[in-house]
Amino acid sequence: MNSLTESWEGRLKEQGYRLTKPRRAVLEALVAEPICLTPEEIYHRARKHYKKLGLVTVYRTLALFEKLGLVQRVHVDTGCHSFAVVRFAEGHHHQLVCRDCGRVEEFTDCTLDSMLADLQKRTGFAIETHQLEVVGRCPDCQ
Amino acid sequence: MNSLTESWEGRLKEQGYRLTKPRRAVLEALVAEPICLTPEEIYHRARKHYKKLGLVTVYRTLALFEKLGLVQRVHVDTGCHSFAVVRFAEGHHHQLVCRDCGRVEEFTDCTLDSMLADLQKRTGFAIETHQLEVVGRCPDCQ
DNA sequence: AATACAATTGAAAATTTTTTTCAATAAGGA
């Protein structure tokens, strides 16, 4: 039971959601390895922790976790069907993804502020968020 | 026939692809308005230009255009099913997307180089690419 | 520990999105 799991349980309870076996199983699957996984992959892995789990519940759980900021979609691989746990960063953060194994590293530094201010001035857009995904090959895959 | 369309035709021919009515129609649909569109939306709009068009061809054409760098997927909206034409930027560039109407502005300035160098050093990843999407509300939607 | 209630779940079915197959068509060079 690491700090990630604790904060996850807390976050869920705070918001009035229940702590269920399927949700536990989904999170365990996502936490086990530092890689992003598709709902299908999560389903298979999580069933090792909770046999009765259904794929529908994986979808529902991912939607909930995403809403709560506990997981984040990874876009770079083929399609946009993978999810990664948000490990450390509470607020603004981004992902560094290995294109071979799907390993995900989080990072918080992001030197875009003044550039975004310029962009806002130039375009007249009211900029609200941004999403940055960096792709490369992790040490193991090089 | 603007410069975008010209460069598009050139790019296609250079690479040995044919200039067909369906492809023209898909591009016209994408160029007509500065917003991103789903394959389904493109299908409906493009059929006004070419009645016989099939949805399959829209998918195939988008895949081709994406490979050639003529269109780019937009991730931010619900799911990741929209595409936008690449208007000006030939090389490295990013998108500023309106969350309400889907309007897309391209921009080329991106002040991430030294940050990415640090990140590479720190993580040991060999960084290859990155994808930045900025979301806000365009002047018309504010 | 038992109860009650509502949130949550799994299975099945439905829907939506995307891909494959294949014969017919059409683009572009000869």
Added chain:
DNA sequence: TCCTTATTGAAAAAAATTTTCAATTGTATT
């Protein structure tokens, strides 16, 4: 115009996601 081959549309298949609904389970309260 003819030829060759890429490209297309339709239909079917596959994959991804959502909806429906009765059964189950978490948790707050006895």
